[in-house]
Amino acid sequence: MKMKAAVMNAVGSPVEIREVDLESPKSNEVLVKIEATSICHSDLNALNDLTTPTPTILGHEGAGIVADIGPNVKHVKVGDRVALNWVPYCGVCEYCTAGHFHLCEEAFGPMFDGTLMDGTSRLSMDGRQMYHHSLLSTFAEYTVVPEMSCVKLPDGMPLTQASLIGCGVATGYGAAVNAAQVTPGSSVAVFGIGGVGINAIQGARIAGAEKIIACDVKEQNLLIAKQFGATHTIHVGKENAEESLKALTNGLGVHYAIDCSGNTKATESAWKGTRKRGVVVVVGAYNPSMMVNIPASGFHRVGKVLKGSFYGDTQPLRDFPTIARLYLEGRYKLDELVLKTIALEDINQVFDSFHDHSCMNVGRSVIDFSQKQPKQQNVSDTKMELGNSYA
Ligand SMILES: [Zn+2]
Ligand SMILES: [Zn+2]
Known part of the structure; x- marks a missing residue:
């Protein structure tokens, strides 16, 4: 399928909004329609990191709706609303079997190689293979991710706030x-x-x-x-x-x-x-x-x-729904961590705002894919808006 994505072509350059090809999910993989994805300082670090393989699509904090599933997927079904976890796990290594999924031996090779768990990519652009990022690549309308990256959310959990949970x-x-x-x-x-x-x-x-x-x-x-x-x-x-x-x-x-x-x-x-x-x-x-x-x-x-x-020694299948439920009960503050929602096209302005060292970096700007038209507002003065929203 064709989709719109923010493409990182080269280290240190602004990302470009491009049309990208995404293959169908293979075994143990899930196609997710991204509804919201928040922009983390780690994305800027990756944008400036000489070891980041390019071209790629950054983004590792996302939430969306399951649009398709590959063979052998058991935990989610089409239509499920999910938050994404950037530390997927194999479930069978020594750490996983002891319940320490965040220390899984299997996820880090693919993460650094820029592939999915089987060592291959589902992304390409102009016929050229692209790399995945943190096995998620959420700065795109759709993504194919490992099944174990998908965590089903409780009913009523808004996806903008849910996009923050995974990082x-x-x-x-x-x-x-x-x-x-x-x-x-x-x-x-x-x-x-x-x-x-x-x-x-x-x-x-x-x-x-x-x-x-x-x-x-x-x-x-x-x-x-x-x-x-x-x-x-x-x-x-x-x-x-x-x-x-x-x-x-x-x-x-x-x-x-x-x-x-x-x-x-x-x-x-x-x-x-x-x-x-x-x-x-x-x-x-x-x-x-x-x-x-x-x-x-x-x-x-x-x-x-x-x-x-x-x-955080996180067990995503246990902890993400717990945090979401605490939010729904009014006991966990997530609304206050959403600084603003923006269109995908505004992403570079958020990266620019991170360069301000006085930026407090407490909340997040969230890309909301329902915002089709780029807003003309300047999002670089995050500091002032934080001051207002927390005053
Ligand atoms: Zn992050
Ligand atoms: Zn493992």
Whole structure:
């Protein structure tokens, strides 16, 4: 079939709206009509990453309607409304059989190769093969994805809000609920209030934490954090985070710290500001050249845990519907994370807005495929709109 897509032809160049050919789904694959897809900072990273195979279609946060299924598809049927998961899994490797689907051994080869799970592509343009991105390629009217990337949504779940669930929302929520396993009445520090951190705050709130302490260098992000459940804030550019965390917790430190910043200094502060037997979860991706320095002195006496968490240890089939139900019950904020809806043709303006380093990067612009005509408005001043929408 022919469809419209935002095509990345070359690293660092604006994406182009082009007509692309999409083959039918093969075994264990699903054709999804994309209704909404949100634009993540990771898409901009991929656009500027020399290792991204081109031509490709970016986009890894999406929701839509199942339009066709290939042979052997069992979990979804035509007409199902689904959110997409960019970490599909085989179900049979050692990690999958232990229930740790986010650590599946099979998905990452195809992900980096730019193919689907069988090592081939369903995408082409002008007769030339294209690459998939994160096995999803959602910046398109349709996509063919692995069956295990499709998560059926509860009735009534709006697809614009659902498009956010599969990346930053699940990662942040899961960091608190699955990885840290925050307990009711506990204290939680969240470092780095962006698209993931704001959802770690929400996860801690849902888990019943009594004190939720947002830590960031941006004043505006700290104000937003309070609207999502933070009870206290620490400006880490002005305060000593370790001392401030201890001052808020009778000198003991927090029970849990979740570092979404990707900054090794934040991890070190999180470690020092966590009490004995505390858990520090690192979600942010570090610069690979960096080292984390944890004091060796007394390490064996404090009983603390430092753990990495990929994708918030998410089990999509369990966690996506849970988050959707929490939203439908009015307990999880997703409306507030949708900054605006745009047409596919406006995508480069959103990429441009990410270059503004003062951009808070908490919410998302969402491509809504019901918007056929490109809007003429300028979406580059995301900062100002965030300020208004969270005021
Ligand atoms: Zn993302
Ligand atoms: Zn597996």
